[in-house]
Amino acid sequence: MILREKDQVAVRERLKPMTAPVKLIYFTQELECPTCRDTHDLLKELTTLSDRLWLEVFNFTLDKAEAQKYRIDKIPATIVAPTEGEVRAIRYYGIPSGYEFASLLEDILMVSSGDSGLSDASKETVRRIASPVHLQVFVTPT
Amino acid sequence: MENPQITGDMVEAMEFPHLVHRYSVMGVPRTIINETDYIEGAVPEQIFITRILDSLQKKTV
Numbered sequence: 419m420i421l422r423e424k425d426q427v428a429v430r431e432r433l434k435p436m437t438a439p440v441k442l443i444y445f446t447q448e449l450e451c452p453t454c455r456d457t458h459d460l461l462k463e464l465t466t467l468s469d470r471l472w473l474e475v476f477n478f479t480l481d482k483a484e485a486q487k488y489r490i491d492k493i494p495a496t497i498v499a500p501t502e503g504e505v506r507a508i509r510y511y512g513i514p515s516g517y518e519f520a521s522l523l524e525d526i527l528m529v530s531s532g533d534s535g536l537s538d539a540s541k542e543t544v545r546r547i548a549s550p551v552h553l554q555v556f557v558t559p560t
Numbered sequence: 561m562e563n564p565q566i567t568g569d570m571v572e573a574m575e576f577p578h579l580v581h582r583y584s585v586m587g588v589p590r591t592i593i594n595e596t597d598y599i600e601g602a603v604p605e606q607i608f609i610t611r612i613l614d615s616l617q618k619k620t621v
Contacts, residue, residue, distance in 0.1 A: 512572020534561040
């Protein structure tokens, strides 16, 4: 177990407001990926803490078609997606631990509710963007 | 979430040192926009969006 019992209770509580189900699409491999196993264990534990949370696992080396479909270029990679409808790219590269774990929970809730939490004005502006935007946020776990 | 054109990646800096090097990341958070521009630190939503729009504008000029 990665999450302590106390944290499990807190996470379960945090995920309670989830309405629509969410799936975590996880890309991993056995070799040459120091954090893949821990990330996999963490996601497995996390998905037991809500009955609206699902885990889908692909092998980065073997499941090439899926990796290509979701445009995954490194691992461990976790996509937060609705179970119904279009997969929009919210991706975590690396283990989502520490502060990033809180962000992951936040993203799960957002995807579940379908509300990004942006102001109406921002939503309006963002929806008008017509060309591709790739944002890469560099973070550290603490 | 609001626009399918937009992809948001969280990259754990310590696990991908080659990317930290490629984008000259000195501190976190740093957001790279389309490989070329960046936003340093956590900034208010409006400023963040303005920077994205500025970056797109530059590309089309």
